[in-house]
Amino acid sequence: MSKKLICHAAELVTCAGKGPKHGKDMSDIGMIQDGAVLIDGDKIVAVGTTEQLKQQCSGIDCEIIDATGKTVMPGFVDSHTHFVFGGYRADEFSWRLKGDSYMSIMERGGGINATVSKTRAASLEELVEAGRDRLDRMLEFGVTTVEGKSGYGLDKETELKQLRAMKELNSTHCVDVVSTFMGPHSVLPEYKGRERDFIDFLLHEVMPVVKEENLAEFADIFTEKNVFSVEDSRHYMTEAKKMGFKLKIHADEIVQLGGAELAAEMGAVSAEHLLQSSDKGIIDMAKAGVICNVLPCTAFCLKEPYAKARKMIDEGAAVALGSDLNPGSCFTNSIPLMIALACIYMGLSIEEALTALTINGAAAVDRADRIGSIEPGKQADIILLKYPSIHFLPYHTAINLVETVIKNGEIVHKR
Ligand code: NIG
Numbered sequence: 001m002s003k004k005l006i007c008h009a010a011e012l013v014t015c016a017g018k019g020p021k022h023g024k025d026m027s028d029i030g031m032i033q034d035g036a037v038l039i040d041g042d043k044i045v046a047v048g049t050t051e052q053l054k055q056q057c058s059g060i061d062c063e064i065i066d067a068t069g070k071t072v073m074p075g076f077v078d079s080h081t082h083f084v085f086g087g088y089r090a091d092e093f094s095w096r097l098k099g100d101s102y103m104s105i106m107e108r109g110g111g112i113n114a115t116v117s118k119t120r121a122a123s124l125e126e127l128v129e130a131g132r133d134r135l136d137r138m139l140e141f142g143v144t145t146v147e148g149k150s151g152y153g154l155d156k157e158t159e160l161k162q163l164r165a166m167k168e169l170n171s172t173h174c175v176d177v178v179s180t181f182m183g184p185h186s187v188l189p190e191y192k193g194r195e196r197d198f199i200d201f202l203l204h205e206v207m208p209v210v211k212e213e214n215l216a217e218f219a220d221i222f223t224e225k226n227v228f229s230v231e232d233s234r235h236y237m238t239e240a241k242k243m244g245f246k247l248k249i250h251a252d253e254i255v256q257l258g259g260a261e262l263a264a265e266m267g268a269v270s271a272e273h274l275l276q277s278s279d280k281g282i283i284d285m286a287k288a289g290v291i292c293n294v295l296p297c298t299a300f301c302l303k304e305p306y307a308k309a310r311k312m313i314d315e316g317a318a319v320a321l322g323s324d325l326n327p328g329s330c331f332t333n334s335i336p337l338m339i340a341l342a343c344i345y346m347g348l349s350i351e352e353a354l355t356a357l358t359i360n361g362a363a364a365v366d367r368a369d370r371i372g373s374i375e376p377g378k379q380a381d382i383i384l385l386k387y388p389s390i391h392f393l394p395y396h397t398a399i400n401l402v403e404t405v406i407k408n409g410e411i412v413h414k415r
């Protein structure tokens with residue numbers, strides 16, 4: 001029996017609409033009370049009230065999933081992670097607790113470069129196994145699609161190894177993995193002062209192979225003081241775009257450098273972090289339709305101010321939320337913690353936070369046509385929460401409420 005009818009959902013959150021939701025529309029989550037969803041194979045075929053769908057299904061053989069007392073919503077899209085890496089940096093976390101800063105650790109040779117050594121030393125199999133374990137834990141939080149970045153190799157062999165690990169995980173794990181090339185993630189000592197040479201090495205030696213083997217859809221760069229300048233980033237993004245990569249940018253994370261403005265100028269699909277973005281940068285992104293991908297768990301872990309997500313929405317931007325799971329600045333993939341921070345500290349309503357984690361997350365990985373909402377024709381990636389209302393999500397602070405995860409029409413996790 002390939003048909004399934006989820007019925008009697010106390011609240012069915014569809015997030016339906018045409019693509020990403022901007023500004024005020026982020027509050028419209030398409031709620032249906034006593035809702036139902038009909039799945040056929042891996043696709044959603046009908047959505048409505050239980051009464052409507054039961055009528056439509058009479059005489060049809062389908063497996064019933066009773067969602068009485070539960071919230072039903074699209075699977076979460078974690079649209080920003082660095083989940084494939086070797087080793088750990090727990091020592092750095094302890095130094096930061098004592099007052100050290102993320103950038104000063106990086107400038108002393110720690111930070112991303114410390115993970116580079118460990119990732120170079122790891123085998124492809126080790127990266128795949130560590131990645132698989134992390135995907136298992138994401139799935140428990142209801143994540144059905146995740147974006148993952150390279151950027152812990154900074155040489156041809158290891159950048160490709162990270163991307164090949166993600167490609168293998170995408171084909172062998174039920175969570176979908178969208179890959180991003182992020183060679184310009186850090187500058188090794190031998191390239192200090194010659195950042196443009198490093199970018200050209202990536203553009204000429206590494207990225208053609210990435211394209212040839214179809215290892216990544218997006219190209220990303222860490223545009224930051226003492227990392228890559230706006231000029232170098234513009235050069236990288238221009239050339240990457242010519243090669244057919246869609247663009248992302250780590251912008252204004254620690255220092256206001258103009259990354260948001262550059263994202264708008266370059267027509268990036270999304271801009272990430274944005275903690276320090278200027279008001280003009282925010283308006284530019286809103287006008288250019290750049291998805292503002294904010295990562296509150298990183299701000300929390302680094303004790304930095306949160307991105308102005310409220311202002312972004314008020315200016316009409318489409319905001320997405322991502323975890324930024326990585327071994328340095330933010331070692332968490334907790335969706336409930338992200339929701340709590342977004343609602344309590346960034347001033348988002350729960351409706352806006354859910355839009356940011358579903359349809360807008362899907363748009364940040366250029367998949368809003370396939371995932372991120374419960375609508376006929378979309379991939380059947382659906383989660384059931386233990387409680388009857390979305391309002392339990394921030395209220396049960398940082399507690400995982402996901403009971404059942406349906407991926408491509410199959411139940412893949414149940415608690
Ligand atoms: O998004 N800021 C740059 N990249 C990551 C951190 C990576 C790391 O510290 O290993 C970020 O925060």
Ligand code: FE
Pocket residue numbers: 080081082250272324326
């Ligand atoms: Fe990041």
